[in-house]
Amino acid sequence: MYIASVVLAVIIGTVATLARPTPQARPVSKTISLERRGGHTRHAANLDHLIANLDRVAFKMHRTLDNYEDNTGSPFPGQKTASQRKRDLIEKRSSMIHKRAPATHGLELQDIADGMWWAGNVSVGTPPQTFEVDFDTGSSDFWVTGKDCLRCQTPLKYDPHSSTTAVDASRNFTIRYGDGTSYSGPVWRDTVSIGNLVAEHQAVGAVDNTSPMDDSAAADNIWSLMGMAWPSLSRSGNSTFMNTLSSGNDIPTSQFSFSLDDDSAELFIGGVNPNKYQGEFIYVNTAQDFWRVHTGGLSLNGRSLNMTGAGEAIIDTGSTATLGPSTVVRELYSQIPGAKNLSEVNQTYDSFSGWYAVPCEFSDTVSFIFGGVTFDIAPEDFIELGQVSTNSTYCIGGIIAKDDLPSEYVLYVLIILLQTHNLPGTLT
The missing domain is CATH 2.40.70.10 (Acid Proteases)
Structure with a gap:
């Protein structure tokens, strides 16, 4: 059943007209910026990066279908069961290359690897440990690099034992990608914040084990990810960061928006930045799995x-x-x-x-x-x-x-x- 609404603005950089949403009472606006490094400068494509990214997108989709079936007990609408799809994929793999007053917040994002990832700073724990996190509307789990991850080529590693608000959830998670890489580790509950938005007891996966990654992926230093899709797709079966904020009335409206333009990219949580659009919104229905x-x-x-x-x-x-x-x-x-x-x-x-x-x-x-x-x-x-x-x-x-x-x-x-x-x- 389709319940939610999705508002589209710009597709692949094209400015479109949008409708202004119903005003919310006393929102506190703040921006989270994103930096676009590539722009429209003519350049030769990095096909190795493109292929690896698109393979990961395809397998991410299939992985989240498995999560949907685990969480709901039924296959994703119109799709085969997880076991059937697993057999298909095996055949194909051989040929594949503290709660606060309601607020809004804008987070500056940085373009990593020519637009493959859009990353911004997220804090975990008390005192806060800060990570550069990829925001992904195509998945639903939040994980960061754990302190025991030897392969992770980043100095930013989550130590739950240094956080007074961390609680062991007593379970593990594993995420596998189609290119052969995988991430696994324990799940913790801790305080997670983006600017002035704070989600308490948020599930956080701490990646302690990874499979080998190719040099180009390792060089990009993306070792943390926040899924922005629906909870039904969560591998860990936990509430997402956005869902936690919405359920606790920490934001004036349960909306978030991305502006991934060349000069001032941002993720805006709790509505939409009026400086990022003009005209009328167009509303269309969305499912409660992927967007x-x-x-x-x-x-x-x-x-x-x-x-x-x-x-x-x-x-x-x-x-x-x-x-x-x-x-x-x-x-x-x-x-x-x-x-x-x-x-x-x-x-x-x-x-x-x-x-x-x-x-x-x-x-x-x-x-x-x-x-x-x-x-x-x-x-x-x-x-x-x-x-x-x-x-x-x-x-x-x-x-x-x-x-x-x-x-x-x-x-x-x-x-x-x-x-x-x-x-x-x-x-x-």
Whole structure:
């Protein structure tokens, strides 16, 4: 059953018009900034990073489907059981590369690895221990680097024994990714804060064991993550940070929003920053698992592309690109002048099925449709992944074909407001 509402603003950097929400009583606004380092400067794409990220996105989706089944006792709507999907994935893996007055808070975020992660500071424990944390709307668990993690190449490690508010939850967690990496360790309950927002007794996974990571991933030093999706997808089965704040009336409205623009990216908790949008909001329904919404599909220069069945999209800040069904993606690129399969531009990538390249002078308008309203992707944003190679006249297209996902599309959204109705115990 669809209960919550999702408000979309900007998709892949494109400014869209939004509706102003109902004013809240005496909100205290504060910003959490995010820094975008890449911008629109022409650059060669780091395909190793892109592939690793998109593989992790796909397996993250499947992992959270397992969590949903564990938490609800039923398979995710429209999906196979966990055991069936596990068999499928094994077959495919061999071929894969203190409570306070209600307040709002804006957190500055930093772009890590050309937009693969959007990170900001989160404090855990008493006295506070601060971590740079990736905020991910495509998952629902919160974990940080534990003090006993030998492989974790970061000096920022959580020591629960140094926190007067830490309580051992007497259980462990394990998270595995499709690229072979995994994270595991004990679960603690402690005070977690972002600026002036404080969640007490929040579940925190302390990563003490990891599998080997490739050098590029280790160099990015992302060893902590806060999932912003719904509790039904939590591996640890715990309340999320946002759900804890909402249930305790610590925020004036159960909303959060991301603005991932080039100059002043931020996560805003408890509403939306009025300086980050203009115009009218568009509201659409969302499920209570992923931030999963209905979409009218894709259009190119105002012409709708054919879709089979009801389209859905998952709003995921943890994805570098937009992923979509191969039939629709193929049709999209067939109508873009000069577009080619990536392997036709560079034979090094002859195994990159579903990847396309377009001329770097790309000027067409690709759009998504939500709530009957069209949201345009600026051409420069569509090719932001970069050139196929140094000095190439071809750039990688921003929509990649992938069929084994729990929804038709996975969107990388640059300004988004997510909210639920005032239901006890629900996540914003």
